[in-house]
Amino acid sequence: MDNIKNRIYNFASENKVVILFVLLCIGGIYASGSPLTFVASELFTRIGRNGFMVLALLIPVLAGMGLNFGITVGAIAAQIAVFWVVYWGFEGITGFLLCLLMATPIAIFFGFLVGKLFNKMKGAEMIAGMVLGYFSEGLYLLFFLFIIGGVIPVYNDRLIITGGVGVKNTIDLAGNIKYSLDTVPMLTIIEILFFIIVISTIIKIVFNKVKETGLSFKKDLIILGVGAIVYALSFIPSIEAFLSTDRLLLLHAVIIGLVALVLMQIWYIIKNRFILKDMDYSMKKPIALIVLAAILYGLTYIKAIEEILLYVNLPVTTYLCIVALCMFNSMIIRTRIGQNMRTVGQSRVVANSAGIDVDKTRIIAMIISTVLACWGQLIYLQNIGTFSTYGAHTQVSLFAIASLLVGGASVQKATNKQAIIGVILFHTLFIVAPQAGKEIFNNAQLGEYFRVFIAYGVIAVSLAMHAWKTNIRPIDDTKKPARLKGQKA
Amino acid sequence: MEIEYLLNMDNISKEYYGNRVLKNVSLQVKPGEIHALMGENGAGKSTLMNILFGMPVIHSTGGYEGVVKINGEKVLIDDPHKAMDYGIGMVHQEFMLIPGFTITENIKVGREICKPTLLSHIFGRDLEKLDIEQMRKDAKKALSNIGLDINEYVKVAGLPIGYMQFVEIAREIDKTGIKLLVFDEPTAVLTESEADRLLEIMKIISSKGIAIIFITHRLDEVMAAADSITILRDGEFVARKEIKDTSAMDIAQLMVGRKVEKLVDNEKMENIRNLRDDDLALTLRDFYVNMPGEMVKGINLDIRKGEIFGIGGLAGQGKIGIPNGIMGLYETEGTANAFGKDLELDKLGNALDNGIAFVSEDRRGVGLLLDETIEQNIVFSAMQAKDEFLINFAGLKLYDKKRAREHALKMIELLDIRCTGPSQTAGSLSGGNQQKVCLARALTLNPKILIVSEPTRGIDIGAKKLVLEYLVQLNRQEGLTIIVVSSELVELRSICDRIAIVSDGKLATILEPDAADVEFGLAMAGSKKDGDKND
Amino acid sequence: MTDKLKNMYASIGLPRLIITCFFLIMLLMAPPLGLSITSLLGDSIRRWAMYGLLVLAMVPAVKCGIGLNFGISLGIVGGLFGATAVIELGITNPWLAMLAAMLIGLFVGSLLGIGYGLLLNKVKGSEMTVSTYVGFSVIAFMNMIWLTLPFKDGNLIWPIGQQGMRNTISLEGSFGLVLNNFLDFNIGDLHIPTGLILFFLLTCFAVFIFMKSKAGIAMSAAGANPTFSKASGINVDKMRVLGTAISTALAAVGIITYAQSYGFLQLYNAPLMMGFHSVAAVLIGGASLKDAKISHVIIGTFLFQGILTVALPVVNKILPEGNLSDVIRIIISNGIILYALSKTKGGSK
Incomplete structure (x- = not known):
């Protein structure tokens, strides 16, 4: 009994931030009186729009550089590319890919510079990142207001302020790259994935032959086979019709997810019990998960939930990008560079004495984060559809970092799960706050101010808690006189 | 052969x-x-x-x-x-371990075993996948090689200190060709x-x-x-x-x-002191100080009025912790009694109020305001602790520049501080002169007990002699009780009446300055049988 | 000789050199473009004294060891509260109104400052990181307060809806320009707001005197070398709270001085970045994360505000479009802060 009590207590104290915000969200939704379908569809749009950016924050946390307030720089790299691509008149997914192609090298270069700068101020990365964000904004303004048109001749009435110098306040992306990524049909994705698998298998086989590693490529061939079967299936007309859309009904997504979960658990059981013959393997967890999946499936028949599930459409490609980034984040931890980042993050002294190039590792972490932030901003812009030239990047770090922290992350530890939970909670609050403010205080503005306050406040509290903890620790460790005295007696 | x-x-x-x-x-x-x-x-x-x-x-x-x-x-x-x-390895005194990592990860830090992947073929070794199984096996082997039976997958954070040391050793052993x-x-x-x-x-x-x-x-x-x-x-x-x-x-x-060379010829000085065992200046009872790196773990001392008392021992053994504890700079337990009055050790400045002045061993860190003038440094403690060198102005206690300047000039002359004047910054002085400024500040407090920690650290031999001579002179002429804490036995043996040797935070023994070398050696090296004898 | 020059260069530093040169170039470019140097100078002087107190607030903060105080927003909202309260109370005598506003500001500011100082004692070593976001949060929190304070005066609240204060509140009927117009005079078209300048210099002098008092000296020592101060029986934490409270209180008075010269109170997000500007100004004047003097405040504010006032019309003559002055402000202020940060936290392993 005590055990359960303790576990509940531990769970609550470990997740107090999340619990607080869950309550706040529920209260907000209730107070706002908004229909759940509206909140849900808004929410899923916003997850697609902002999730990537929040996930871009994880790697610097891993490398001990704290919350990367410098992601603004990545956003700026994206915006530079978007401007030129729009100016050159490219459209659709071509335009989007061109943005990607152009923005990535810029982001790599910027990330390198930021990394260099942060290496000069180890331990003060966060404050440096904040100031750097504002500083780079200044340079960005200089570039967009005066260099473009002033130094670089640009003639385009739609983009340039009348008079020929400086870019207009907003650039309409409708008709060029708006929804360019969101509208990529599933069929295309399956095709692309298939070709990636084919190419990578070939590369692998070639490498194994050339280097004579002698590794068998049986596994690769199996993957290739499965890929081919899936690809072949997509030619069946009914499946093809289903896949040729770019949106996925949330209900379908949930069912696909649950089926995948069940299949995976069954595979685990078969693999451990019957292939590896590991009789110690506990079946408790997979069976519990399968039961859970069944219950969740049952839940979809509840009227209110079904209504939401049938109302919300997911942009498949964008969500796949987010899933891919989650996988990337968890995969990089299991590589040599990831382990080096963890080591550097935990102790630069140890890393140094173990022969790890601390400065280089930190620069790589910053480059990755900046590039991801850049891609995140591209996804954001193509989804939102209007590019506010001088405003799109200003709040990027504030909202992304606040989201991450709301999910229960801290300066030292942040996971995919926390990022996703954070995005959901923070944006639910964002959606319902104005309406709730209006309903409760008869003042929508109050709700808007409240959500901004939450963003700033959660960061302030988190930074203070972090500094507080690092201050307290050495004192606790050295509480020795009393202990020594006890020993003597 | x-x-x-x-x-x-x-x-x-x-x-x-x-x-x-x-x-x-x-x-x-x-x-x-x-x-x-x-x-x-x-x-x-x-x-x-x-x-x-x-x-x-x-x-x-x-x-x-x-x-x-x-x-x-x-x-x-x-x-x-x-x-x-x-094949040369080092087991560090401060552990080079990461608490949040498992034992395996700590043993393999910087030398992870990896398997190549598709991406690593293209982008280089950095993207190789960690081979956790193999690393575990290696770690297990290294641990069993030194006869240690712990699970290689637990985190280092909760381990007892001794085990951390063993993990360090296992890491060195695991390196090939050690x-x-x-x-x-x-x-x-x-x-x-x-x-x-x-x-x-x-x-x-x-x-x-x-x-x-x-x-x-x-x-x-x-x-x-x-x-x-x-x-x-x-x-x-x-x-x-x-x-x-x-x-x-x-x-x-x-x-x-x-060869014991007397740095100071104190025999020649007129000695009118009357040291008595029942006339005590400072007594420590069951005294503990929580000073990181210089822990004091229960010390009893009686220091007689008017004597020069030495405290010696190797670095890290706790001798430095004693004066720092008395001054209230670190957490303490036990009692310290000055002239029959118990000090309130947890109250900052209480030792100063009871007539104890302290010249710190960390001259540049604790002893001086490096960017301030000599004058400021000399009068600072007296001004803050005793409200001297201040004038009242409309309810505000303002700095009395005139009197402070006079006093600083007096001190500069008395201690022969070589400087361009009282407004030179303390940071630009030589080590010996800085030490004299510290001494001047302590003396400005008119103390009844003066504690000097490492009086001659980092100063040249000429200045060394002057400082020590001045201490003896103060003791003989003013009857000031002086406690000298020093790593240098020679200097303690030159000027002290008695020398306490501290080892592992405890009192090893108290020796006369002319005791045999081997006695000092054994006491400092913490030889137990000798320590017991003197207890 | 070259050594001497090098030393001078090292003590001035590259960014300050660039900024000074930039200022002089701008000033020299003014007459050929048909701008009057005296009126530009007059403007610079007014803005110098107007911003001065907010920058002065950095001195006690740096001296007591909390570093550059990005959190003066706490004081600023205290001052704004004082000013709005005075209007609500209907005090119309300008001098009385200003005095009352300052007193309320001082009180609220020091109260907030004490709490803020206690918080900063818990986060030693990361004061600046924490204070930046504490500053932002306070502004965001006050946004909600401004919207809901039950003030009724027609000058304060929006005419429609009868709820919530306006973004900009005119001080015409209250203490607007009361200091500026005290004993002011003109030399040609160079306007000297004597009262404002006197008030700024007097406050500087008061801070100077305080720094020479027992408490002031103890506070500086606590900031410069905490262990040294402890050894002399000084309660370092208390001194840090004292410094933070004084800094915050100065900011409260500072925003009132600023507002009376500007003629308007600006609520909501207007003061969001004021902390950054004050920090930048004192850094331009020669301060560092460890040391700030009153001379740094006087020089730095003049240079920083001077550039902004002179650059705006000069640049507008050359490049009529856009607002380059704002861009310059952002680049200079954040650039100098970044420079100062990189100077102190040098590449430790």
């Missing part, structure tokens, strides 16, 4: 900015032996090890003279990585049983053919574990002996032994 040495350091000399810290020192270690390296603080042990490991501090200051040979071959180690390549391991004061942080365990592990390692250099100041441990010993003193080679041919007394004698 010549003996085959694994490591041979011949006639090593090293100079730091014209200051010779090593003079023709030699060190030989045979394969598979435990070789102890002993000497007081500043004897040159760490410099010698820095040379062995090719630390940047050596090579950025002009390298060294002499020859280092490994397996009879002359080598030049100018980079720590080279030392690693030659031939020589240096243990830098490994038992300093361990409990007694953990230390015994460590000595056993050292023996296991050496039995596998790995040589060990064992740096320590604990004689008992040397006698128990080492095969041979090299003793250094003041940067010079004293002796290399086989343990079976020597004794603890011998070693103690060799460590301390030197």
